Amino acid sequence: MSTISVEVNGERHTAEVEDRTLLVHFLRDHLRLTGTHIGCDTSQCGACVVHLNGKAVKSCTMFAVQADGDSILTIEGLSRDGKLHPVQAAFQEHHGLQCGFCTPGMIMTAVDLLARHAQPDEALIRRELEGNFCRCTGYLNIIKAIQAASRAV
Amino acid sequence: MYPASFRYLRPATLGEAGQLFNSASDARYVAGGQSLIPAMKQRLASPSELIDISRIPALSFIRRDGDLLAIGAGTRHADVAASAEVEGAIPALATLAGLIGDPAVRHRGTLGGSIANNDPAADYPAAVLALDAVVTTNRRNIPADLFFTGMFETALEPGEIVTQVAFRLPRRAAYMKFPNPASRYAMPGVFVAEHAHGIRVAVTGAASCVYRASELESALAERLMPETLDTVTVAAEEFTSDLFASAEYRAHLVKVMAQRAVTSMLSSRHG
Numbered sequence: 001m002s003t004i005s006v007e008v009n010g011e012r013h014t015a016e017v018e019d020r021t022l023l024v025h026f027l028r029d030h031l032r033l034t035g036t037h038i039g040c041d042t043s044q045c046g047a048c049v050v051h052l053n054g055k056a057v058k059s060c061t062m063f064a065v066q067a068d069g070d071s072i073l074t075i076e077g078l079s080r081d082g083k084l085h086p087v088q089a090a091f092q093e094h095h096g097l098q099c100g101f102c103t104p105g106m107i108m109t110a111v112d113l114l115a116r117h118a119q120p121d122e123a124l125i126r127r128e129l130e131g132n133f134c135r136c137t138g139y140l141n142i143i144k145a146i147q148a149a150s151r152a153v
Numbered sequence: 154m155y156p157a158s159f160r161y162l163r164p165a166t167l168g169e170a171g172q173l174f175n176s177a178s179d180a181r182y183v184a185g186g187q188s189l190i191p192a193m194k195q196r197l198a199s200p201s202e203l204i205d206i207s208r209i210p211a212l213s214f215i216r217r218d219g220d221l222l223a224i225g226a227g228t229r230h231a232d233v234a235a236s237a238e239v240e241g242a243i244p245a246l247a248t249l250a251g252l253i254g255d256p257a258v259r260h261r262g263t264l265g266g267s268i269a270n271n272d273p274a275a276d277y278p279a280a281v282l283a284l285d286a287v288v289t290t291n292r293r294n295i296p297a298d299l300f301f302t303g304m305f306e307t308a309l310e311p312g313e314i315v316t317q318v319a320f321r322l323p324r325r326a327a328y329m330k331f332p333n334p335a336s337r338y339a340m341p342g343v344f345v346a347e348h349a350h351g352i353r354v355a356v357t358g359a360a361s362c363v364y365r366a367s368e369l370e371s372a373l374a375e376r377l378m379p380e381t382l383d384t385v386t387v388a389a390e391e392f393t394s395d396l397f398a399s400a401e402y403r404a405h406l407v408k409v410m411a412q413r414a415v416t417s418m419l420s421s422r423h424g
Contacts, residue, residue, distance in 0.1 A: 002161055019161040019203070022194075041154050043191050044335070046257065055231070055260040061190050062261065065161045066183075066205060112256065116235075130337060131255025 004068040008033070009077025017064045024048045026064035027074060035075040035104050039133070046132030049105040049112075050074045056112035058131070075104035078111070086152040087111050087145070096145035098136030106132050110146045119150055156193035163205045167291050167314060170206050174312040177202040182314060184212075184227055185262040187254065188270045212265070212316060217242050220322045226265025226315040234259065243284065244421070245326040245344070249276050252330055254337055265315035268300070271307050273393070274338035274358035276330065282355035282363055283344035284320040291316055304361040323348050327417035329410040330358075333397055341403055343410040345369075345418060347377065354411060359403045360391045369411050377419070379412040 005014045008031060015030055027033045027050065039047030041060050048059040051073040078085040084092065087110050097103045106129070113120060113128040120128070125143050134142060162177075164170040174180050181200035183189050184207045192198040206212065212227030215238050222242045224233060233239055234251035253259055253267070253276050267277040268288065281288065281297045288295045291314045300308050309315070323346040330342035339358030343366075346353050354369040372385045387407045392400035 018158070020156050020158055022155075041194070043187065043258065046255070049257055052260075056257045057260050058257045061258075062186055063161065063190070063203075065163075066186070066207075068163075109256065128256055131257050 002065045002068070004065055006064075006067050006069070007071040009072070009074060019063065019065050021064045022060055023050070023062050023064045023067055023072075024059035027059060027072070030064075033074050033076050037101060037104055039101065039105075044131070044133070045102070046105040046109060047102050049108040049132065051108060051112060054115070056109050073108075075108060078107070085111070087114065087149040090145040090149035090152060091142070094141050094145040094148055096137065096142040097134075102132060102134045102136075106134065106142055110142075110149065114146070114150055117150075120146070122147070154194040156190075157196060157199040159193075159200050160202045161205065162202055163208060165209065167206075167209060167211065167316065170204055170209065170314060171291060171312060173202070173204050177204070180204050182206050182269075184266040185229065186266075187258050187262040188266065188272060206314060207263070214317075215239060218319075221319045222246070222322060223317050223319045224264055225317050227263050230254070230259035230262045230264070230267075231256070233264065242322055243320060243326060245323075245328045245346075246280055246284070246320060249280050249328045249330075249342075249344070252276060252328075252332070252337075264318060268318065269307060269309060269315050271301055271305055271362065272338070273304050273361050273363070274333070274340065274342075275363075276328070276339055276342055276357065278363035279328065279339070279342050279344040279355040279357040280320065281318060282365060283326065283346040283353045284323060285346075285348060285353060286318050286320045288315055289317045289319065290314055298365075301363050306362070321348065325418045325421060327414040327421065329414040329417065331406050331410055333358075340398055341407050341410060343407060343414050345373070345411060345414040347418065352377065356407055356411075359407050360393065366407070366411070369408075373415065377415065379415045379419075382408055382412050382415070 037047035039045035043061045050059045180202040212225045214225040216223045230250045230253045239247040286297045326346035328344045330339045333340040341358035344355045352373045354366045357363045387404040389400040389404035392403045394400045
């Protein structure tokens with residue numbers, strides 16, 4: 001067991017965790033932040049993407065103890081004062097989801113990519129989404145939403 | 154999926170990391186963890202101690218030193234891909250780093266972790282071999298030609314830590330990869346580099362370990378043109394056959410990727 005201190009969505013949490021606890025289980029089961037999803041659990045699908053110190057990572061592929069001292073942002077921390085983040089609003093506006101399972105990871109990846117590329121074209125967005133799977137939409141509306149968000153951000 | 158229990162240790166220095174390893178029963182070092190953690194989740198690896206060397210500041214740097222580009226073993230793929238220093242010195246290396254996995258994997262994975270793991274289809278080993286690099290550890294220097302010894306096998310001894318890789322700046326170079334459509338691992342990847350002392354061609358994702366393709370090197374040494382390889386036969390005997398590609402198809406792809414790499418080298422602005 002280890003005692004860890006992490007900042008999640010701006011709030012400091014100190015917790016005792018088993019060393020083998022994956023970050024995604026810490027977020028979902030310990031902090032009850034269930035917006036971060038577990039899809040494939042094999043580092044491929046991206047449903048579990050969160051930001052670690054401002055960068056998109058797969059929370060099923062790191063241990064909570066590895067994040068000791070770090071700052072984490074999950075889908076629950078994106079909206080401000082009850083108002084959706086521009087990327088969330090764009091996904092809603094452009095119907096960038098169907099069942100919604102991949103959406104938290106898609107949005108966290110999109111926010112990360114827009115932080116690195118202000119005006120991404122379609123090819124770049126497709127390349128940046130290589131680590132996020134959506135089995136419903138065919139990606140078209142997701143790409144539209146991210147392009148619209150790039151104009152709004 | 155839960156891995157087996159282990160004890161997590163986070164040393165502040167290389168010396169401390171080595172001491173922890175020596176006093177542990179069955180330790181593994183972890184840096185980015187993008188190969189080791191999935192392996193632990195599937196219980197293909199069950200270390201009793203996990204020594205996290207990713208916070209050791211001395212392992213993270215990118216430094217140009219004459220005709221060498223030294224990169225700290227703890228440097229993340231995303232940082233290599235985005236580095237102006239790397240882009241200026243060896244653009245093909247920046248390109249390669251940007252083709253590994255996906256953006257989230259590149260934010261965690263490290264150069265040292267990739268080459269120490271030596272996955273038969275990993276990208277970095279091809280660059281290390283083609284760029285005639287020297288791998289430095291906490292104990293010694295190892296030339297690239299002696300570093301990769303077999304499938305997931307390297308010259309590293311128990312407890313040894315890769316600290317940096319010094320890549321030799323080529324006159325020009327290019328990396329071409331046929332990515333596995335699901336995993337993005339090379340299937341295969343070919344790195345071609347023209348050095349003052351000759352051509353080096355490294356192939357990953359075809360056989361059980363990265364290797365230098367001597368038949369392609371000698372042909373390209375005669376004439377550095379993609380057409381030169383038209384008449385060269387890449388032998389498939391030692392190649393991997395799996396559900397993604399037969400050995401014969403991999404042999405075909407090695408030649409095509411090599412030709413595309415040469416085409417790209419000849420047209421590159423960096424000359």
